[in-house]
């Protein structure tokens with residue numbers, strides 16, 4: 662699958678989110694971090710801001726819910742028009758029902774795993790997913806250091822996904838930059854969230870192009886040719 666870049670607006674100016682979206686017209690997605698100060702120790706934005714952003718940009722929104730009760734809220738983000746809605750397995754009490762509700766509402770359904778959460782127990786859920794998000798930092802903040810220890814899990818996840826037909830996108834999020842993205846791509850990731858590496862750059866759109874080029878050149882050959 663072609664590499665996809667999803668700039669995280671967590672690193673943008675929250676008073677100028679429409680401008681942040683317009684600054685990366687070459688992005689495949691805009692990554693929206695919803696944090697509730699319970700599941701993670703940070704508070705960001707919720708459904709009303711997502712509804713406003715949807716009116717302000719044509720770039721699809723990739724909503725990552727870092728909240729305690731995703732089963733209650735996730736379907737509303739999909740119904741509002743988000744292109745993708747990701748819930749955390751550590752928080753969801755009924756992940757299968759919630760993932761199905763997300764899909765029924767017309768969005769892509771994602772499942773996120775924290776760095777310390779193993780992927781193998783969730784193999785049977787792959788058929789319910791459009792995307793598996795492997796956190797490469799503990800969630801809560803932008804600008805954290807990339808955790809190399811997650812890379813073996815990215816490789817194992819790639820094997821599992823390929824064994825199940827290769828339809829599920831594999832996203833990495835946290836500390837993804839021009840010094841780490843190639844290792845993620847080599848390990849089999851194909852969707853890359855980047856906050857500081859994009860919005861901390863002088864020219865965010867150029868940063869997106871740079872990250873895409875690095876990831877594309879590092880992707881395993883079979884993967885790039887659609888061989889999974």
Ligand SMILES: O=C(CO)[C@@H](O)[C@H](O)COP(=O)(O)O
Pocket residue numbers: 669671672692694725798799800801802803804805834835836837854855856857858
């Ligand atoms: O979900 C999160 C953090 O919890 C991320 O989406 C960050 O926003 C990524 O920012 P960088 O690590 O790329 O600066």
